[in-house]
Structure formats: structure tokens, C-alpha cells
Amino acid sequence: MRSLFAILVLVIAACSILVSPANPAEERPLINTIRIEGPIEPAAALYVHRGIGTAERNGAQALIVLLETPGGLDDSMRSIVKDFFASGVPVVVYVWPQGARAASAGAIITLASHIAAMSPGTAIGAAHPVTLGGEQPDKTMSEKMAQDAAAYARSIAKRRGRNVEWAEQAVRKSISATEEEAKTKNVIDIIASNQRDLLRQIDGRKVKTAAGEVTIQARNARVELIEPSLRERFLHIVGNPNIAYILMLIGIYGIIFELQNPGGVFPGVVGGIALILALFSFAVLPVNLTGVLLIVLAIALLVTDLFVPGHGILTVGGLVAFVAGSLILFETGSPVFRISVSLVITMAALTGGFFLFAVGAGIHAQKARVVTGAEGMIGQIVEARTDIDPKGKVFAEGSYWTAFAEGEPIKKGELVHIVGVEKLRLKVRKEA
Numbered sequence: 001m002r003s004l005f006a007i008l009v010l011v012i013a014a015c016s017i018l019v020s021p022a023n024p025a026e027e028r029p030l031i032n033t034i035r036i037e038g039p040i041e042p043a044a045a046l047y048v049h050r051g052i053g054t055a056e057r058n059g060a061q062a063l064i065v066l067l068e069t070p071g072g073l074d075d076s077m078r079s080i081v082k083d084f085f086a087s088g089v090p091v092v093v094y095v096w097p098q099g100a101r102a103a104s105a106g107a108i109i110t111l112a113s114h115i116a117a118m119s120p121g122t123a124i125g126a127a128h129p130v131t132l133g134g135e136q137p138d139k140t141m142s143e144k145m146a147q148d149a150a151a152y153a154r155s156i157a158k159r160r161g162r163n164v165e166w167a168e169q170a171v172r173k174s175i176s177a178t179e180e181e182a183k184t185k186n187v188i189d190i191i192a193s194n195q196r197d198l199l200r201q202i203d204g205r206k207v208k209t210a211a212g213e214v215t216i217q218a219r220n221a222r223v224e225l226i227e228p229s230l231r232e233r234f235l236h237i238v239g240n241p242n243i244a245y246i247l248m249l250i251g252i253y254g255i256i257f258e259l260q261n262p263g264g265v266f267p268g269v270v271g272g273i274a275l276i277l278a279l280f281s282f283a284v285l286p287v288n289l290t291g292v293l294l295i296v297l298a299i300a301l302l303v304t305d306l307f308v309p310g311h312g313i314l315t316v317g318g319l320v321a322f323v324a325g326s327l328i329l330f331e332t333g334s335p336v337f338r339i340s341v342s343l344v345i346t347m348a349a350l351t352g353g354f355f356l357f358a359v360g361a362g363i364h365a366q367k368a369r370v371v372t373g374a375e376g377m378i379g380q381i382v383e384a385r386t387d388i389d390p391k392g393k394v395f396a397e398g399s400y401w402t403a404f405a406e407g408e409p410i411k412k413g414e415l416v417h418i419v420g421v422e423k424l425r426l427k428v429r430k431e432a
Contacts, residue, residue: 028220028221028222029061029217029218029219029220029221029222030058030059030060030061030221030222030224031060031061031062031063031064031199031218031221031222031223031224032051032054032055032058032060032062032063032064032223032224032225032226033063033064033065033066033195033223033224033225033226034047034048034051034063034064034065034066034225034226034228035065035066035225036048036065036066036067036068036069037066037068037069038068038069038070038236039069039070039071039072039073039239039336039337040069040071040072040073040076040077040080040105040106040109041072041073041076041235041236041239041284041285042073042075042076042235042239042284043228043232043233043235043236043239044072044076044080044236045076045079045080045083046231046232046235047228047229047232048065048080048083049079049080049083050226050229050232051063051065051226052083052084052087052089052091054226055089055226056087056088056089058224060089061089061090061214061216061217061218061221062089062090062091062092062115062202062216062218063087063089063090063091063092064092064093064094064195064198064223065091065092065093065094065109065113066094066096067093067094067095067096067100067102067106067109067110068095068096068097068100068101068102069101069102069103069104069105069106069109070101070103070104070106070336071103071104071105071106071126071127071336072104072105072106072336073105073286073337074105074129076105077105077108077109078152080109080112081108081109081112081156084109084112084113084114085112085159085210086210087114087209087210088209088210088211089209089211089214090114090115090205090207090209090214090216091113091114091115092113092114092115092116092117092198092202093109093110093112093113093115093116093117094117094118094119094192094195094198095110095117095118095119095122095124095179096118096119096122096195097119098119098120098121098122099121099122100119100122101122101123101124102118102122102123102124103123103124103125103126103127103176104126104127104128104336105127106124107124107125107126107127107170108127108152108153108156110124110188111153111156111157111160111162111167111187112156112160113160114160114207114208114209115189115190115202115205115207116160116162116187116188116189116190117188117189117190117191117192117198117201117202118179118182118183118188118190118191118192119179119191119192119193119194120179120191120193121179122178122179123176123177123178123179124176124177124179124182124187124188125170125174125175125176125177126170126174126175126176127149127153127167127170127171127174128146128149128170128171128172128173128174129145129146129148129149129171146171146172149171150168150171150172152171153167153168153170153171154167154168162186162187162188163185163186163187166185166186166187167187179191190202195223199218199219199221199223200218200219202216202218203216203217203218203219204216204217204218204219235284238277238280238281239281239284239285241285241329241330241337241338241339242339242340242343243281244278244281244282244285244330245326245329245330245339245343245347246343246347247274247275247277247278247281248274248275248278248282248295249347249351250270250271250274250275251271251272251273251274251275251276251277251278252271252275252299253267253271253354254267254268254269254270254271254272254274254275255267255268255271255272255275256271256299256303257271258271285330285337286330286337287329287330288328288329288330290325290328291324291325291326291327291328291329291330292325292329293325294321294322294324294325294328295321295322295325295326295329297318297321297325298318298319298320298321298322298325298351299318299322300318301314301315301317301318301321302314302315302318302319302322302351302352302355303355305318305355306355315352315355315356319348319351319352322347322348322351323344323345323348326339326344326347326348327339327341327344377396377397377418377421377426378418378419378420378421379417379418380396380417380418381415381416381417381418381431382394382395382396382415382416382418382428383395383413383414383415383416384403384410384411384412384413384414384415384416384428385400385412386412387409387410387411387412388403388404388405388409388410388416388428389405389409389410390404390405390409391403391404391405392405392410392412394416394418394426394428396418396426401424401425401426402424402425402426403416403425403426403427403428404425404426404427404428405428405429405430406419406427406428406429407429407430408430410428410430414430414431415430415431416428416429416430416431417429417430417431
């Protein structure tokens with residue numbers, strides 16, 4: 001009886017465990033994170049926008065943006081700031097890892113967050129506006145740009161209760177600060193040695209979001225990373241100036257090679273796809289039209305030198321124009337969207353080699369005398385297999401051909417000289 005009672009107790013205990021509500025792990029608060037590493041460009045803006053929306057739908061306590069950037073495009077930066085202001089979930093920008101920086105556009109983004117944090121050994125600042133497209137504005141226009149950027153930075157700092165004067169000086173004088181200086185000057189809120197330390201420090205903080213005041217519950221929170229989507233990864237890759245530059249050159253080479261060798265198909269298809277991707281990249285990058293025109297001129301000079309005997313002068317001029325156009329193709333006044341000098345030199349050498357060997361060989365092949373097929377038999381000396389007076393047979397290229405004699409009749413076995421081809425019939429003349 002006691003055994004039955006013990007078994008019954010065990011069964012009831014097991015059932016209570018099975019029907020007990022909720023796994024304790026599921027009751028832990030959620031913190032979402034995204035990571036921005038590299039220039040601030042359209043892909044980064046899309047990633048932030050989706051990250052905020054995902055965190056709101058997940059009911060996350062906060063969205064932590066792990067930031068490491070040298071700066072980026074003004075339009076993308078402003079799009080991110082707008083999303084921060086419209087967010088219903090607290091946004092924490094954490095300049096991370098150690099040795100990282102939030103420069104230029106990254107500094108403004110950090111100022112716009114609900115909670116700004118930095119890890120040890122990081123820096124923030126240098127937010128002076130730079131020009132796009134390689135244009136050099138006059139003094140008046142440059143001052144207007146600085147005034148607008150400074151006002152924007154002051155507005156953001158004031159809204160977040162941060163150091164307005166420092167924000168303005170970061171724009172006007174490109175000043176920067178270490179994490180300790182930024183904390184002392186009320187530029188940021190937290191210095192955290194790692195993400196766990198950051199969670200500990202933001203726990204219990206109250207922030208005002210677009211949905212109202214929120215108290216962050218980060219103690220014992222589970223942290224989930226929102227990965228970039230396939231589209232965002234793709235945009236990030238093609239938005240790289242070096243990748244866009246390489247795609248443009250592949251497109252040019254592929255199309256030129258296809259035109260010189262009709263029927264190759266593969267070079268034309270690859271070149272067309274690469275050129276379309278390059279044009280897409282140019283739509284989101286600050287392209288300098290002068291750089292594009294110099295590269296087009298360079299290609300034209302290199303092609304012309306293959307047809308016109310210029311003793312290499314056109315080739316040298318083309319390579320100089322190519323290098324100059326490449327260096328200013330994405331000139332912005334900032335190194336963020338410039339092409340690597342080593343890449344430019346490498347591609348200039350490859351371009352010269354491409355036109356010297358690949359395209360040159362194709363053009364010379366088109367100019368060469370035909371040596372195959374019916375036309376290729378002109379000039380050959382063959383034997384008459386029948387009398388040719390004026391019609392007969394000869395044996396050439398492994399086959400019998402109908403031949404017509406020009407001049408005196410030809411006897412069987414004599415050697416004849418093929419002088420022409422007309423409708424698969426050979427014109428022959430008796431060989432002296």
C-alpha cells in the first residue's frame with residue numbers, strides 16, 4: 001500500500017512539473033543588438049531602421065547599437081537620427097570594441113541616442129562636414145554648410161540633455177574626446193568595459209521614447225543579435241567604393257572583349273552584370289563626374305592607340321588619365337569614400353596589360369589573312385586530278401573541288417595555283 005502511495009506521489013509531482021507554466025528563461029527580459037562597423041551609408045541606415053522595428057515588435061527592453069565608424073554620408077546619418085527620435089524602444093549606442101571610434105557622422109549618431117556609452121580606449125568627435133562629389137565650395141558655401149551642421153548638432157545635444165557647446169565645437173573645429181573626457185564633459189552617459197557591464201549600468205534607467213517614458217529592465221536579460229538581412233549585406237558590399245570601382249572596370253573590360261570577339265557570350269554577360277551593379281553603386285555613392293569622364297577618356301585613348309600608330313604616346317596618356325580619374329572618382333574631402341591608392345595602381349597596370357595583349361590580339365586577329373575554310377585556300381598550290389579545260393577537279397584541304405582554269409588548259413597531274421573562290425568553286429591557274 002505504501003509503495004502504491006509513493007508511486008502516486010511521484011506521478012502527481014511529475015505532472016505538476018509538466019504543466020507548470022512558463023520556462024523561467026522565457027521570463028527574462030530581452031535586449032536586442034545590432035552592429036555597425038564601417039562607413040555610415042544607405043545599408044547601415046536600412047539596418048538600423050529594421051533593427052528598431054524588430055526590437056519594438058519583440059517587446060525588447062532596449063536596442064543596443066554597437067558602433068565603430070570613421071563617418072559617412074550625411075543623408076544616411078540623418079535618416080538614422082530620425083529613426084532614433086521616432087523609436088518606441090530605448091536606443092543605446094555603445095562605441096565598441098576597445099580602440100574603436102565614433103567619428104564624424106558617428107559622433108552625431110551617438111549624441112542622438114537615448115543612452116550614449118563608450119568602452120575604454122575609444123574616441124568620439126571630428127564631426128566637421130565634408131563636401132561630396134569632389135566639389136570645392138567657396139568660403140560662403142562652406143560657412144553655410146558648417147552653420148547648418150552646427151545647428152543640427154546643437155539641436156540633437158539639447159534634446160538629449162548633452163553638452164551643447166561640445167557638440168557645436170565637434171562640428172566647427174573638429175574636436176574629439178576620449179571616453180573619459182566625453183564622460184566628464186557630459187557628451188556620453190556611460191563608460192562600460194564590456195557588454196555585460198553595459199547591461200548592469202543601464203538596468204533601471206528611465207528614458208523618454210516616442211512611446212513615452214520607459215524604465216529599462218536589463219538585469220539577467222537575454223541578449224539577441226539582429227543579423228543584417230541579405231539585402232543589407234548586398235548593399236553594404238556594393239556600397240564600398242573599392243568594390244564599385246572594380247565592378248565598373250570588369251564591366252568595361254567584359255563589354256570591350258565581347259565586342260572584339262563576338263560570340264564569346266560569357267565576357268559580355270559578366271561585363272553587363274558588373275556594369276549594372278556598378279551603376280547601382282554609383283547611385284548611392286558620391287560620384288565625381290570628372291573622374292568618370294577621365295576614365296572614359298583613358299579607355300578611348302587606349303583603344304585608339306591599338307589602331308593608330310602613336311608610338312605609345314596615346315597609351316601613356318590613357319594610363320595617366322586612368323589613374324587621375326580613379327583617384328578622384330569618389331572624392332569627398334574625407335578618406336571614408338576614397339579608393340585605395342594601391343588598388344588604383346594595380347588596376348592601371350592590369351588595364352595597360354589588358355589592352356596591350358587581350359584587346360590588341362583580338363584586333364590583330366581580325367586584320368590577319370584568313371587561313372581556314374574556302375577563302376583560306378587562296379594562294380595554295382595543289383594537283384589537278386582531272387584535265388581542266390576549262391572545268392575539272394582538284395584535290396585540296398582533304399576534299400575534291402570543282403575548278404575552272406584561268407588561261408591555258410591544265411592536264412591531269414599538273415600543279416595548279418588557286419587564285420580565287422567563287423560559290424565553292426575554285427579558280428586555278430597553271431603553276432609555272
